[in-house]
Amino acid sequence: MDFILESSSENEEDEQNRVQRVRRRRPRTFRPRINFNFITIFEFNQRFRLTSLKLEELVNIIGAPLQHETGRNHALSSRQQIQVALHWFGTGCQYHAIGDMHGLSKATVHRCIKNVTSAINRRLTRNIIRWPRNLFSVIRKFHQIAELPMVIGVVDGILxxxxxxxxxxxxxxxxxxxxxINVMGVCGPDYNFYYINSNWPGSVHDGRVLRNSGLYRSMEAGWRPIANGYIIGDSAYPLKNWLITPVVVYPNDNAQNAFLIRHRQTRRVIEQAFGILKEKCPCLNRLRVKPFFAANIIRCCAAICNFSRDLDEDLPINEANLYAAHRENGENVNYDNNDDVDVGGRQRLQEIINHFRH
Structure with a gap:
């Protein structure tokens, strides 16, 4: 009798398993995707921060790794994924809001942003955030701003x-x-970024960010984009022969005063460049993501900002792990830059001051 009851129970379980196997899976509901191809040029640029031609160029550069191998489940094309990410960069709103605009789920929007950010940083960032080859044009444009000679870039930080x-x-x-996150950038007179470092948290001082950057190591090792060229920065940075800061040497000297005025006028370029970057990519007003992902998004947005303009051929800084993200539990240290001034920096500063003696 026990054997009969046991067999009956096994038969019922087999029948239930068979019914579950043949039961149809509930069909997924796909919301209609919005087509953004048939809007004006202004509206297209307003939404995606790029013109339609620049978007197609970007698709050609980074589209291959984004393409799905199958079209099952209404898989997004490379172009659609890039549009979703660019729309978020240009608004910074919640994922579910972008999903409602494009007919996607919140998880899909997150995957698009993550994949596009990674693709841009792998295939575009290092090729577009570089020193331009025609640095004589850069020097001439900087000279037209405030008559400072041989300036090749301006450095500053932003939180x-x-x-x-x-x-x-x-x-x-x-x-x-x-x-x-403390972001250090170097830009040119046309507001193009030549260098971006987003590896450090906000508690770290600007001078420490510079000292631990690939740019600092390259310059201290003797690398120069052009002979006798130098970068200018504010008093948070040390005075070097390649980095000129507003160190007061002769407070009552007219030439010194003229230098300080021109230095301040030229240094505004980097502040304006950061303003343009945050206006181009309003997501940078506040990033609601983890720090490592936030650092990647910042570099990606800087690359998009440069990519939206026409650039010359570029000259890269030859160094390894330039964009490697670091996590540092730093302190807000106030450096005494006068103790870090080298002799070459003082000599170079005096040469520039003498340029304004008449």
């Missing part, structure tokens, strides 16, 4: 706010009490 991270939270608290 990009992020949500409080779950790891090393206190290290990301900046001097304003917000959680942020």
């Amino acid at each position: 990009i706010n992020i949500d409080a991270p779950t790891v090393d939270e206190e290290g990301f608290v900046d001097r304003y009490g917000d959680h942020s």
Whole structure:
């Protein structure tokens, strides 16, 4: 009797398993995808921060690794994924809002942003955030701003706010009490970025960010984009023969005063470049992602900002791991830059000051 009951139970289980196997899976519901191809040039640029021609060029550069191997489940094309990511870069709104605009789920929007950011940083960033080959044109344009000779770039830092991270939270608290990433950039007179470093949390001082950057190591090792060219920066940075800061040598000297005025006028370029970057990519007003992903997005946005313009051929800085992201639980240290001044820096500064003696 027990054997009969056991066999009956096994038969019922087999029947249930068979019914489950043949039962049809509930069909997925796909929302209609919005077609953004038939809008005006202004509206297209307003949404995606690029013209339609630039978008097609970007698709040709990074589209291959984004292409799905199958079209099952209404897989997005490379162009659609790039449009979703660019739309988010240009608005910075919530994922579900972008999903409603494009007829996608929130998870799909996140995957698009993550994949496009990675593709741009692999295939575009290192090729477009570089020193231009025609640095004589850069020097001439900088000279037209405030008559400073041989300037090849301007360096400064900006704090990009992020949500409080779950790891090393206190290290990301900046001097304003917000959680942020300290981004260092070097730009030219046309507001193109020549170098971007987004590897450090907001608590780290600008001078420390520079000292731990690939740019600093390359310059200290003797690399120069052009002979006798130099970068200018504010007093947060040390005075070097390749980095001129507003160190007061002769406070009552007219030439010194003229230098300080022209230095300040030229240094505004990097502040304007950062303003253009945040206007081009409003997502940078506050990034609600983890710090490592935020650092990648910042580099990606800088590359998009450069890509939206026509650039010359570029000359790269030959160094390894230039864009490697680091996590540092740093402190807001105030450096005494006068103690870090080398003799060559003082001599170079005096030469520039003498340029304004008449």
